[in-house]
Amino acid sequence: MSQMGTELKEREKSIFDTQCPFCSVQCKMQVVEDTDQNRRKTYTVIAKPNAASEGRLCIKGMNAYQHALTAERILRPMARVDGQLVPVTWEEAYERIKAKFSELCNRYGSDSIGVYGGGSLTNESGYLLGKFARVALQTKYIDYNGRFCMSAAASAGNKTFGMDRGLTNPLSDIALAKCIILAGTNIAECQPTLMPYFTRAKENGAYIIVIDPRETGTTAIADLHLKVKPGMDAALANGMQKVLLEEGLLDKKFLTDRTVGFEELRAHLQQLDLEEIAELTGVPSESIRKAANAYGKSSTGMIFTARGVEQQTDGYMAVRSFLNLVLMTGKIGKPGSGYGAVTGQGNGQGGREHGQKADQLPGYRMIDNPDHRAYVAGVWGIDPRDLPGKGVSAYEMMEKVHQEEIRALFVMGSNPLVSNPNADFVEEGLKKLDFLVVADMFLSETARLADLILPVSAYIENEGTLTNMEGRVLLREANRPVPGEAKHDWQILSGIADQLGKGKYFDFGSSEEIFNELRLASKGGIADYYGITYDRLRKEEGIYWPCPTVEDKSTGRLFESSFAHSSGKAEIVCVENHLPDEPTNEQYPLTLTTGRVLTHYLTGVQTRRSHTLAARDFESFVEIHPRTARKLGIKDASLVRLESRRGDIVVRSRYRADIREDTVFVPMHWGDIQNVNKITNPALDPTCRMPGFKSCAVRMTMLYPGS
Numbered sequence: 001m002s003q004m005g006t007e008l009k010e011r012e013k014s015i016f017d018t019q020c021p022f023c024s025v026q027c028k029m030q031v032v033e034d035t036d037q038n039r040r041k042t043y044t045v046i047a048k049p050n051a052a053s054e055g056r057l058c059i060k061g062m063n064a065y066q067h068a069l070t071a072e073r074i075l076r077p078m079a080r081v082d083g084q085l086v087p088v089t090w091e092e093a094y095e096r097i098k099a100k101f102s103e104l105c106n107r108y109g110s111d112s113i114g115v116y117g118g119g120s121l122t123n124e125s126g127y128l129l130g131k132f133a134r135v136a137l138q139t140k141y142i143d144y145n146g147r148f149c150m151s152a153a154a155s156a157g158n159k160t161f162g163m164d165r166g167l168t169n170p171l172s173d174i175a176l177a178k179c180i181i182l183a184g185t186n187i188a189e190c191q192p193t194l195m196p197y198f199t200r201a202k203e204n205g206a207y208i209i210v211i212d213p214r215e216t217g218t219t220a221i222a223d224l225h226l227k228v229k230p231g232m233d234a235a236l237a238n239g240m241q242k243v244l245l246e247e248g249l250l251d252k253k254f255l256t257d258r259t260v261g262f263e264e265l266r267a268h269l270q271q272l273d274l275e276e277i278a279e280l281t282g283v284p285s286e287s288i289r290k291a292a293n294a295y296g297k298s299s300t301g302m303i304f305t306a307r308g309v310e311q312q313t314d315g316y317m318a319v320r321s322f323l324n325l326v327l328m329t330g331k332i333g334k335p336g337s338g339y340g341a342v343t344g345q346g347n348g349q350g351g352r353e354h355g356q357k358a359d360q361l362p363g364y365r366m367i368d369n370p371d372h373r374a375y376v377a378g379v380w381g382i383d384p385r386d387l388p389g390k391g392v393s394a395y396e397m398m399e400k401v402h403q404e405e406i407r408a409l410f411v412m413g414s415n416p417l418v419s420n421p422n423a424d425f426v427e428e429g430l431k432k433l434d435f436l437v438v439a440d441m442f443l444s445e446t447a448r449l450a451d452l453i454l455p456v457s458a459y460i461e462n463e464g465t466l467t468n469m470e471g472r473v474l475l476r477e478a479n480r481p482v483p484g485e486a487k488h489d490w491q492i493l494s495g496i497a498d499q500l501g502k503g504k505y506f507d508f509g510s511s512e513e514i515f516n517e518l519r520l521a522s523k524g525g526i527a528d529y530y531g532i533t534y535d536r537l538r539k540e541e542g543i544y545w546p547c548p549t550v551e552d553k554s555t556g557r558l559f560e561s562s563f564a565h566s567s568g569k570a571e572i573v574c575v576e577n578h579l580p581d582e583p584t585n586e587q588y589p590l591t592l593t594t595g596r597v598l599t600h601y602l603t604g605v606q607t608r609r610s611h612t613l614a615a616r617d618f619e620s621f622v623e624i625h626p627r628t629a630r631k632l633g634i635k636d637a638s639l640v641r642l643e644s645r646r647g648d649i650v651v652r653s654r655y656r657a658d659i660r661e662d663t664v665f666v667p668m669h670w671g672d673i674q675n676v677n678k679i680t681n682p683a684l685d686p687t688c689r690m691p692g693f694k695s696c697a698v699r700m701t702m703l704y705p706g707s
């Protein structure tokens, strides 16, 4: 006994059960903190088996403890006094919010305050943020960073199937697919722990087609790589549909029984020309034929799209063009056949379901639907007439900030200065605000401009549910104490609501209590969480929605016998061969596309603070074909300036012989002079309001030409 006591004194172990804060796989893990007799701490990360990750972790998950434990965490609220950020008490922080929000509300009305959320927030916090905007602030202006992420796929899923849930099948179905199309998705670097599902499919004989303008970790497993011109996916999928039609590779029974719109599509495809499509897309017609035949002839097949296809000014229609392929061949609702919009953020799925969106109420209800308003108002105990109407999308909120229609902005879980397109414009707008409040763990680029910063807990300290890319709800346990005076997001929302005299609507003592209200608010909606409880989540390996009753056990496969539209049928649509919003010309001769690298996450606020990850990629770069570079006099590994009509950035050149010669690629993980969004195009998709992050016209010059 005494010996054990001494040992414990010498070495203390604490084990924290958690989930990776980054991507949509939501790998489970344990962080073991080992303290030696000199109080020195070392950390070991252990992957925990669970259904999606099957016990794997990638390099980001392995090192996620580092940013959570850095000395750079904000530990006290900070207010701007005489231009400087100084620590203040929570009481003072709340009082400042109350004073400023009340003043603006009285002078300009409640819509002068905007709320901006994020897909890293737990379901509970995201839900509460939506309620906070509508009930505590009564503003119509709320939107979130998922607008830049999932909005194209979500609107395409809703319109085509009547429902948007990232994957229509469980991940285990991938191994059963005989042909897999990965369109604009770089799973190897963005959801690395899912790769074994695809290699398993390949071992089972699957033919893998990857559509991407450059070579990536994912194209490495491709049997066929289509190097499409950025922004031309809708046309490419049109070409493949034309081939399916010509070759009679159609599931006629499925088309008749389960879809509408095919006859119009047939007429539309007949007048398209495959050679013209080959020219437009930069993909030879033989390759388009090969891809269509492989998919059309295989007994089972799955198509996945991600941001390469979706972050376009025709992202919504581009996804629908791929969904036409699914429906023409009847490859959905069966083992090994389905579609997946590969969700991005940790809670990118749940974050888009419960009311952070401008037009949405919990459970995928719509804010302009009178029945939906009445139901949710009932759950919240308010008069439906007091619910505001529909607001505008994330970037459009930034336009309203610029126009000084929105005068105060409350940001929780996003770094909009780096993630919005046209960042210089966004920065100008944020600087005009009367009051910018940012709730974050770190002094992000956006927080640096704030009038008030509220310190929040990190994933490892913050319990709550997150819904992974399969639509599987998971409970993230959290037993590490919150550092300093940081608070959970939901506690901050309750605290402010209380100050504003709305405390009775936000009287929660735990995330579980909020979840229980969310269950009720989502009940009967498309994303029905009513049957999911914390108790069940502790016992089961996560639960798929829709889950209307506590007995419900879904297999995770949707649309086996009918789609979610009231007719039960899926909708086929004719898609035009859309061109990117900003064509190249003599002045701006290159197409810039943007994306990610394995080691960093989004705007890099977290991963740039992890020493292991930062050391791997410590600065931004531009991938360029050596032939293009030589024509422009650009040397390898040199600092170059990239300019568009909106601004310029400085990054290091990186020769890549496998990228298209007309295209360059820059990752999005750095701020300031390396913030690629200083040059991206803010033109939006007319349906889902997604910006065209993946295509704009740029020029490139050496920063020090003589060097």
Ligand SMILES: Nc1nc2c(c(=O)[nH]1)N[C@H]1C(S)=C(S)[C@@H](COP(=O)(O)OP(=O)(O)OC[C@H]3O[C@@H](n4cnc5c(=O)[nH]c(N)nc54)[C@H](O)[C@@H]3O)O[C@H]1N2
Pocket: 023, 024, 149, 183, 184, 185, 186, 187, 189, 190, 191, 211, 212, 213, 214, 216, 228, 229, 230, 231, 232, 233, 306, 307, 308, 309, 343, 344, 345, 348, 593, 594, 595, 596, 597, 598, 599, 600, 601, 602, 603, 665, 694, 695
């Ligand atoms: N390491 C890492 N993982 C992440 C993230 C991260 O920041 N870092 N972020 C998470 C989030 S929020 C998201 S949304 C996902 C994003 O996951 P992905 O969408 O897979 O990632 P991206 O790198 O943005 O884009 C994917 C690929 O699209 C290609 N592409 C560019 N333009 C086009 C085009 O016009 N057509 C086609 N077909 N392809 C094109 C790019 O070359 C890139 O390889 O990743 C999640 N996982």
Ligand SMILES: Nc1nc2c(c(=O)[nH]1)N[C@H]1C(S)=C(S)[C@@H](COP(=O)(O)OP(=O)(O)OC[C@H]3O[C@@H](n4cnc5c(=O)[nH]c(N)nc54)[C@H](O)[C@@H]3O)O[C@H]1N2
Pocket: 118, 119, 120, 121, 122, 145, 146, 148, 149, 150, 307, 311, 344, 345, 412, 413, 414, 415, 416, 418, 419, 420, 421, 439, 440, 441, 442, 444, 456, 457, 458, 459, 489, 594, 595, 596, 601, 602, 603, 604, 605, 606, 668, 676, 677, 680, 693
């Ligand atoms: N050019 C270009 N731009 C893009 C994209 C692209 O491919 N190309 N992709 C877009 C996509 S898909 C996305 S998802 C967006 C994402 O863009 P952002 O919304 O800016 O995403 P993050 O970098 O994750 O910023 C999250 C911020 O919230 C903080 N944070 C993390 N967890 C929590 C939490 O639990 N609570 C609170 N209060 N704060 C937290 C982090 O410290 C960080 O400062 O970027 C978009 N922008």
Ligand code: SF4
Pocket: 020, 021, 022, 023, 024, 025, 026, 027, 053, 056, 057, 058, 059, 060, 061, 062, 190, 191, 192, 193, 194
């Ligand atoms: S980043 Fe994604 S794949 Fe990597 S450990 Fe985290 S959740 Fe898993």
Ligand SMILES: [Mo]
Pocket: 148, 149, 150, 344, 345, 348
């Ligand atoms: Mo995303």
